[in-house]
Amino acid sequence: MKTKTKTKLLSYLIPLCLPIILFLIFTIGTRGFGVNSIPIIISQSLIPFILSFSIVIIISTGLFDLSIGTQMIVIGILVVWLSEFMGAPGLLIGSIGGSVMCAALKGGIYRLLRIPSIILSIGLVMILEYFGIEAMRRTTTMVLFVKPEVSFIGAPPYNYIFTVVAAALFYLIYNYTVFGIHIKLVGDNELTAFQVGIKVNKIKYLAFVISGVFVGFATILYTCYSGSIGFGGVGMSTIALVFRPLIAVMIGISLNRFCNNLLLNLFIAVISLNIIFNGLIAFGLPASTQDITLGVFLLIVMSVTENTNRLREWRRRRTVRKEKQKIIA
Amino acid sequence: MRKKGNLLKTVVALLLIIVSIAGCASESQQNQTANENEAQSESSSDRAGSESNGTASGDAGELPEPFKIACYDLSVHGAAEDCYRINLERIVNACGGELVYVPMQYTPDGVIDMIEQMLALDVDGIMFMPTTDSILPTIAKMCEEAQVYFGTVYRSVRDSEIQGILEQNPYYCGYTTEDDAGAAYDVGKYLAEQGMTKCAVINLEVGDVGGDDRDIGIKKAAEEFGFEIVAEARGLADAAETAKACESFMAAHPDLDGMINLGTYAMGGVEAMATSISNAGKEDTILLGTCDFYQSQQEWFDKGVIRIGRGGQHLIDNAMTLSNVVNAVIGTPVSEDGPTYVTASNVNVFTGDELREWYERTDSGQNIVFTDKVIKTSLIKYFNPEITQDSFKQFAADWGFDFLRSIEQ
Numbered sequence: 001m002k003t004k005t006k007t008k009l010l011s012y013l014i015p016l017c018l019p020i021i022l023f024l025i026f027t028i029g030t031r032g033f034g035v036n037s038i039p040i041i042i043s044q045s046l047i048p049f050i051l052s053f054s055i056v057i058i059i060s061t062g063l064f065d066l067s068i069g070t071q072m073i074v075i076g077i078l079v080v081w082l083s084e085f086m087g088a089p090g091l092l093i094g095s096i097g098g099s100v101m102c103a104a105l106k107g108g109i110y111r112l113l114r115i116p117s118i119i120l121s122i123g124l125v126m127i128l129e130y131f132g133i134e135a136m137r138r139t140t141t142m143v144l145f146v147k148p149e150v151s152f153i154g155a156p157p158y159n160y161i162f163t164v165v166a167a168a169l170f171y172l173i174y175n176y177t178v179f180g181i182h183i184k185l186v187g188d189n190e191l192t193a194f195q196v197g198i199k200v201n202k203i204k205y206l207a208f209v210i211s212g213v214f215v216g217f218a219t220i221l222y223t224c225y226s227g228s229i230g231f232g233g234v235g236m237s238t239i240a241l242v243f244r245p246l247i248a249v250m251i252g253i254s255l256n257r258f259c260n261n262l263l264l265n266l267f268i269a270v271i272s273l274n275i276i277f278n279g280l281i282a283f284g285l286p287a288s289t290q291d292i293t294l295g296v297f298l299l300i301v302m303s304v305t306e307n308t309n310r311l312r313e314w315r316r317r318r319t320v321r322k323e324k325q326k327i328i329a
Numbered sequence: 330m331r332k333k334g335n336l337l338k339t340v341v342a343l344l345l346i347i348v349s350i351a352g353c354a355s356e357s358q359q360n361q362t363a364n365e366n367e368a369q370s371e372s373s374s375d376r377a378g379s380e381s382n383g384t385a386s387g388d389a390g391e392l393p394e395p396f397k398i399a400c401y402d403l404s405v406h407g408a409a410e411d412c413y414r415i416n417l418e419r420i421v422n423a424c425g426g427e428l429v430y431v432p433m434q435y436t437p438d439g440v441i442d443m444i445e446q447m448l449a450l451d452v453d454g455i456m457f458m459p460t461t462d463s464i465l466p467t468i469a470k471m472c473e474e475a476q477v478y479f480g481t482v483y484r485s486v487r488d489s490e491i492q493g494i495l496e497q498n499p500y501y502c503g504y505t506t507e508d509d510a511g512a513a514y515d516v517g518k519y520l521a522e523q524g525m526t527k528c529a530v531i532n533l534e535v536g537d538v539g540g541d542d543r544d545i546g547i548k549k550a551a552e553e554f555g556f557e558i559v560a561e562a563r564g565l566a567d568a569a570e571t572a573k574a575c576e577s578f579m580a581a582h583p584d585l586d587g588m589i590n591l592g593t594y595a596m597g598g599v600e601a602m603a604t605s606i607s608n609a610g611k612e613d614t615i616l617l618g619t620c621d622f623y624q625s626q627q628e629w630f631d632k633g634v635i636r637i638g639r640g641g642q643h644l645i646d647n648a649m650t651l652s653n654v655v656n657a658v659i660g661t662p663v664s665e666d667g668p669t670y671v672t673a674s675n676v677n678v679f680t681g682d683e684l685r686e687w688y689e690r691t692d693s694g695q696n697i698v699f700t701d702k703v704i705k706t707s708l709i710k711y712f713n714p715e716i717t718q719d720s721f722k723q724f725a726a727d728w729g730f731d732f733l734r735s736i737e738q
Binding site: 030032033036037040043044047073142143145222225226227228229230231237238240241277278281282284286287288290 | 529532534535559560561562563564566567568569571572573574576577578580581582583594595596597598600601604605608623624625
């Protein structure tokens with residue numbers, strides 16, 4: 001029992017080392033980075049953290065959705081309009097309701113057209129961007145401002161409350177529901193899932209809908225974060241919004257090899273990325289070097305986690321070989 | 330199950346119909362607005378035309394042969410951009426030509442694709458914004474083969490070898506740029522004079538010629554006026570990302586007393602910078618300056634958060650290159666001796682009222698900048714043979730409040 005607890009604790013400690021080591025490196029290495037940076041790092045991590053839930057739900061089902069960021073911006077634009085008439089409740093209801101409706105539509109189109117999800121999502125990015133432009137055309141400035149009496153819901157402590165609620169919801173859905181088990185089964189082997197009686201298409205449709213709920217939560221925070229929402233052009237520029245949460249998901253899934261708690265791993269991944277981002281700014285490095293460092297970090301984490309088993313096997317073989325040599329000697 | 334499928338198909342079909350109708354409606358609305366503006370500009374141009382008798386050698390009855398020019402389209406549809414389009418179309422229409430748009434691409438190979446699309450439209454001239462120098466020889470070759478005149482906007486050519494290749498090309502008309510390095514230098518200088526000692530900058534991606542020039546300018550100002558650039562962020566995608574960067578700047582450098590936006594494609598980016606400073610309660614300690622004007626920043630001038638804005642070049646940059654290309658296409662090039670390189674003037678604003686006046690005069694659609702009188706006396710040589718390369722350049726150099734105030738509507 002004791003050993004089990006020890007092993008479990010150790011499995012939690014390994015992923016936790018990642019942000020701690022990064023934090024120490026930047027704290028020692030730079031003057032401006034330290035404990036004072038923690039609130040900023042946490043507050044900057046909330047939106048990508050929530051978006052990562054949405055991406056995980058989709059990826060677990062074996063799908064891919066690049067339109068999440070675009071959806072967040074377009075729904076954000078609409079709910080800022082809505083909040084003009086309905087205030088904060090309009091923003092809340094509009095964000096979650098609008099995102100779920102948009103996601104349901106996405107799922108419906110996917111079910112109907114049966115085309116690869118990545119192609120569908122690229123097409124949807126273009127269509128949603130068009131709607132975003134049409135909505136922004138109603139303004140003269142291409143920027144919409146959120147009234148302070150509304151934007152407070154995206155400020156502390158409410159942003160933390162929303163994040164905790166979204167995280168709890170994700171944790172329950174992903175780990176303790178039949179749907180959570182089904183999406184993993186569908187993602188692992190669609191054919192087997194179908195053969196054991198899982199309605200694959202229905203699960204995929206629901207995955208889109210549930211991911212929409214999390215995009216809705218992220219939309220609330222995104223809309224209120226800078227007090228304004230701007231959207232100027234088409235050309236799939238909004239796809240970039242998915243990249244950082246996507247990197248976090250990749251790292252989070254990789255860390256799952258050490259500690260079987262995806263929620264914690266996603267949080268660790270998002271926090272680590274923001275530590276790097278803030279640390280590099282404190283270092284005063286040029287932006288190009290910041291990008292290189294982030295890329296190198298991703299490669300290191302992925303290669304270490306992906307090759308853990310190979311490393312273990314290599315060490316085992318080496319030990320066996322040494323013992324064999326000892327016996328022969 | 331089949332019923333559900335049918336229902337879904339019906340819903341999707343209905344949605345597709347709605348999208349198509351919405352698209353058509355917006356297009357027709359756009360055309361209607363353009364027509365209204367056109368009508369408005371026609372009436373003012375008639376007035377301007379009657380005033381310009383005697384200065385122009387051509388008139389409405391003696392237009393050049395019809396021609397077609399292709400122009401990059403930023404796919405941005407704010408009031409300002411729509412106003413620019415109207416003004417640019419006026420220049421081409423005044424000469425009996427047609428202006429067509431092709432969506433702008435921001436990557437080097439994307440720009441080449443865009444040029445191919447332009448040439449496929451069977452045009453006589455093109456204007457575009459090159460993201461880097463390296464693509465220009467390829468484009469020059471494409472234009473020479475297609476016998477299409479071309480000019481560039483916003484960017485100069487920094488590579489002398491490439492400049493030489495372009496000057497050998499009979500279809501190259503030249504470029505219009507603004508003094509990007511000078512603009513950044515001036516913003517840095519002003520803020521340093523106001524007491525800035527440590528600043529963070531936001532800029533475009535490395536390799537973007539305009540952003541790189543501004544980098545040079547701000548570094549020069551830093552050296553000369555003794556302030557330090559302690560942090561930078563580039564290529565920020567949206568307002569939220571810009572706000573995050575500003576928060577990080579302030580957290581990492583508590584003694585930061587300046588922030589400069591050297592360039593961004595993020596809509597609402599400058600407003601996000603101002604909001605972050607304001608939220609941190611550092612309006613009095615962090616001086617914010619910006620290159621380029623953004624449509625809603627006048628309120629932040631009023632609040633005292635933004636101290637200086639330097640910009641206003643978009644309309645003049647595009648109008649000068651377009652006029653340059655039109656002159657070449659209709660057979661009256663600005664100069665017979667080679668390409669014409671124009672440096673347009675930037676404008677400094679320090680208050681919200683100044684910026685409001687600027688928008689009122691250039692971007693609101695209420696005023697026509699390029700009236701028939703202006704086009705026929707200062708821009709198109711066909712109508713006024715006395716236009717020289719120097720007078721053409723001088724027109725761009727005179728761009729500013731005084732010029733705008735002098736236009737008779």
